[in-house]
Amino acid sequence: xxxxxxxxxxxxxxLLADSSLIMGHRxxxxxxxxxxxxxxxxxxxxxxxxxxxARNFYQYATQISSSTSEKEITEDDLAxxxxxxxxxxxxxxxxxxxxxxKTIGKVLFFSTWQFYLYQKxxxxxxxxxxxxxEKSLKEVxxxxxxxxxxxxxxxxxxxxxxxxxxxxxxxxxxxxxEMFVPAAFESSLQNTFSIDFTSIKEDWNSKIxxxxxxxxxEFPSEKIWMHQGGKVxxxxxxxxxxxAEMQFMQRAYPGLEW
Amino acid sequence: xxxxxxxxxxxxxKGESEKKIWRILSSVNDPEIPVLSVLDLGIVRxxxxxxxxxxxxxxxxxxxxPAMDFIGMNIRKTLLQNGFEKIKITHRLSPAWTTDxxxxxxxxxxxxYGIAPPAFKTFDISYLQSIPVQCPxxxxxxxxxxxxxxxxACKAIYQCDDCREPFDYFKxx
Numbered sequence: 454x455x456x457x458x459x460x461x462x463x464x465x466x467x468l469l470a471d472s473s474l475i476m477g478h479r480x481x482x483x484x485x486x487x488x489x490x491x492x493x494x495x496x497x498x499x500x501x502x503x504x505x506x507a508r509n510f511y512q513y514a515t516q517i518s519s520s521t522s523e524k525e526i527t528e529d530d531l532a533x534x535x536x537x538x539x540x541x542x543x544x545x546x547x548x549x550x551x552x553x554x555k556t557i558g559k560v561l562f563f564s565t566w567q568f569y570l571y572q573k574x575x576x577x578x579x580x581x582x583x584x585x586x587e588k589s590l591k592e593v594x595x596x597x598x599x600x601x602x603x604x605x606x607x608x609x610x611x612x613x614x615x616x617x618x619x620x621x622x623x624x625x626x627x628x629x630x631e632m633f634v635p636a637a638f639e640s641s642l643q644n645t646f647s648i649d650f651t652s653i654k655e656d657w658n659s660k661i662x663x664x665x666x667x668x669x670x671e672f673p674s675e676k677i678w679m680h681q682g683g684k685v686x687x688x689x690x691x692x693x694x695x696x697a698e699m700q701f702m703q704r705a706y707p708g709l710e711w
Numbered sequence: 712x713x714x715x716x717x718x719x720x721x722x723x724x725k726g727e728s729e730k731k732i733w734r735i736l737s738s739v740n741d742p743e744i745p746v747l748s749v750l751d752l753g754i755v756r757x758x759x760x761x762x763x764x765x766x767x768x769x770x771x772x773x774x775x776x777p778a779m780d781f782i783g784m785n786i787r788k789t790l791l792q793n794g795f796e797k798i799k800i801t802h803r804l805s806p807a808w809t810t811d812x813x814x815x816x817x818x819x820x821x822x823x824y825g826i827a828p829p830a831f832k833t834f835d836i837s838y839l840q841s842i843p844v845q846c847p848x849x850x851x852x853x854x855x856x857x858x859x860x861x862x863x864a865c866k867a868i869y870q871c872d873d874c875r876e877p878f879d880y881f882k883x884x
Binding site: 506509588 | 805807857862
């Protein structure tokens with residue numbers, strides 16, 4: 454494998470893995486705290502799907518890196534022993550859950566990104582990336598449906614629920630631009646794959662537009678300033694706190710297994 | 712206690728062993744839905760025999776399904792109990808598992824166990840619209856979705872509007 458291609462592929466695999474893991478870990482914070490039993494179960498199931506998808510990507514990342522690295526790297530090393538500046542997850546995934554409306558908004562924006570991206574990645578020349586995308590797509594489809602319904606329910610609901618979801622959407626919006634701005638490794642991988650990852654922006658926009666319209670929420674301006682940096686390891690202060698909790702066991706008891 | 716170890720020597724016994732392994736695997740059940748075997752669910756993709764090594768290729772149902780490691784362990788344990796010594800469990804993702812891989816008998820078993828089987832073949836985005844699901848208890852089609860996510864990753868929660876019983880529905884996937 455060409456060394457440049459390998460680095461791009463590893464970077465991109467980690468972007469997908471880290472985004473799923475951090476999103477899944479955040480959502481798992483709702484387990485036992487959901488607003489009602491069925492929704493507690495729903496959000497825990499979504500978290501489980503995401504952590505499962507992350508594992509598939511991490512396992513693949515260990516294969517990619519093992520061809521040059523002298524020391525064998527495991528999926529646990531990648532998830533539990535890297536520090537914040539090595540994580541490539543989208544910033545939106547690490548933001549605190551906030552109230553139910555904010556969590557729902559996060560799930561809608563993130564899973565719609567995954568939904569259109571995986572439909573492209575199914576055709577990736579890299580067979581394992583394509584296989585994981587194919588496997589994950591059906592799961593993600595359910596996440597999109599579930600979160601769309603919730604955004605509509607809250608937006609077109611009571612005065613209180615509408616106020617909360619509108620606030621959530623406007624707070625989250627500046628974190629959505631990053632999805633469609635490729636990092637350097639992403640740009641060169643797009644060329645090798647002949648897939649334009651950023652072209653999903655139009656599909657993403659029109660899906661979100663449709664949902665917000667039905668929810669009677671105004672579609673935010675696309676021209677505002679957008680945060681970025683997650684893909685190259687520049688994170689908000691929130692990531693460190695997630696890692697402190699998530700990585701504690703593995704750091705305190707190296708090599709620990711369940 | 713230990714049965715004689717299985718010695719796989721030539722092509723004839725290789726074929727025999729493979730048949731025997733398929734038979735053995737029909738007794739390994741899903742830990743979450745114990746009424747179904749791993750073969751009913753279509754989780755076992757392939758059995759490869761190379762010298763004394765038996766490789767069982769399995770496919771995960773859902774990416775995060777916690778039962779997969781358990782299922783792999785049960786397959787290994789059952790084969791060991793039947794005299795096979797060198798066993799390798801491999802996970803294969805592609806082509807992705809679908810509920811189409813469930814046998815007709817499996818769907819019948821699910822229904823009599825109280826879980827509504829997948830209503831259609833092959834996952835399709837259009838199935839995410841509301842679809843008619845039959846109550847496994849009173850067979851009424853007058854049912855409604857309570858939650859898209861149920862007690863395990865593969866199920867949704869429904870309620871029958873006639874007999875009022877809530878029930879699990881095995882989602883199209």
